[in-house]
Amino acid sequence: MLLENKVAIVTGGSRGIGHAIAVACAREGADVVINYWGDNDASYGRRSAIDEVVREIEAHGRRAIAVEGNVALPQTGIDLVSHAVEAFGKVDVLASNAGICPFHAFLDMPPSVLERTVGVNLNGAFYVTQAVARQMKEQGTGGAIVATSSISALVGGGMQTHYTPTKAGVHSLMQSCAIALGPFGIRCNSVMPGTIATDLNAEDLADEDKRAYFERRIPLGRLGAPEDVADCVVFLASDRARYVTGAALLVDGGLFVNLQ
Ligand SMILES: NC(=O)C1=CN([C@@H]2O[C@H](COP(=O)(O)OP(=O)(O)OC[C@H]3O[C@@H](n4cnc5c(N)ncnc54)[C@H](O)[C@@H]3O)[C@@H](O)[C@H]2O)C=CC1
Numbered sequence: 001m002l003l004e005n006k007v008a009i010v011t012g013g014s015r016g017i018g019h020a021i022a023v024a025c026a027r028e029g030a031d032v033v034i035n036y037w038g039d040n041d042a043s044y045g046r047r048s049a050i051d052e053v054v055r056e057i058e059a060h061g062r063r064a065i066a067v068e069g070n071v072a073l074p075q076t077g078i079d080l081v082s083h084a085v086e087a088f089g090k091v092d093v094l095a096s097n098a099g100i101c102p103f104h105a106f107l108d109m110p111p112s113v114l115e116r117t118v119g120v121n122l123n124g125a126f127y128v129t130q131a132v133a134r135q136m137k138e139q140g141t142g143g144a145i146v147a148t149s150s151i152s153a154l155v156g157g158g159m160q161t162h163y164t165p166t167k168a169g170v171h172s173l174m175q176s177c178a179i180a181l182g183p184f185g186i187r188c189n190s191v192m193p194g195t196i197a198t199d200l201n202a203e204d205l206a207d208e209d210k211r212a213y214f215e216r217r218i219p220l221g222r223l224g225a226p227e228d229v230a231d232c233v234v235f236l237a238s239d240r241a242r243y244v245t246g247a248a249l250l251v252d253g254g255l256f257v258n259l260q
């Protein structure tokens with residue numbers, strides 16, 4: 001197992017990519033603190049989304065606690081670390097994954113949409129990374145931080161002018177943190193998913209023509225699944241990637257390189 005007896009914090013872990021990361025960490029032997037924001041109603045079948053993630057982790061024989069909190073607030077990262085240490089004694093891995101993408105045109109974008117997107121995606125990644133890194137430094141045993149950036153760090157989107165800069169920022173944050181935290185044995189990397197079928201883009205991809213267009217552009221011939229990303233996060237978080245820091249791993253089925 002790649003993360004045997006490690007403790008992982010996963011932000012945005014109630015749905016989509018974060019859900020898959022949390023379960024993959026447990027499958028590889030980690031106990032998990034799952035952060036989420038606003039997904040605790042019972043609209044997910046008979047269980048709330050977060051109850052389902054906890055159940056899946058426990059089915060792998062690992063422990064899980066769910067902690068609701070808005071990552072845009074500096075206190076949330078501090079609280080996540082406190083909960084992890086209280087419940088499991090330490091933090092070894094952070095998957096900084098929480099993010100939003102409210103599609104919106106550029107020319108009439110209200111400042112509130114920009115500020116919320118930057119607040120959750122970029123400031124949130126900064127605050128949680130900082131809180132976890134302080135704990136890892138104190139523990140003195142290193143650690144691994146993997147942030148969910150995006151192919152959108154490298155290419156634009158006309159309805160994503162507020163979003164793509166946050167994903168470039170998250171990648172840049174991991175590069176700088178790799179330098180700042182390397183001396184403490186803390187590795188910092190990012191994954192750059194392509195188009196992964198989740199709630200984030202369900203409405204966008206409900207347009208059959210748009211979905212078919214994406215599928216045609218992906219050399220591997222399909223949209224990504226959350227588990228495709230989760231397995232790469234686990235790899236970067238594990239000792240198999242012990243000499244990898246400041247790197248970004250595209251997980252996009254070849255979409256980025258497909259010019260024509
Ligand atoms: N779905 C895709 O095609 C891609 C997604 N990404 C990134 O992957 C990450 C996860 O996205 P998905 O799983 O697709 O989204 P999703 O909408 O399925 O799940 C989002 C998760 O983030 C949590 N969340 C939202 N706002 C939060 C906040 N303020 N504080 C704490 N948690 C919050 C939700 O509770 C949920 O667990 C995001 O950072 C997104 O930018 C990157 C590239 C492609």
Ligand SMILES: C[C@H](O)[C@@H]1OC(=O)[C@H](O)[C@@H]1O
Nearest residue numbers: 101150152194195200201
């Ligand atoms: C939500 C979008 O479909 C998705 O988000 C990203 O980060 C990818 O680049 C896709 O555009």
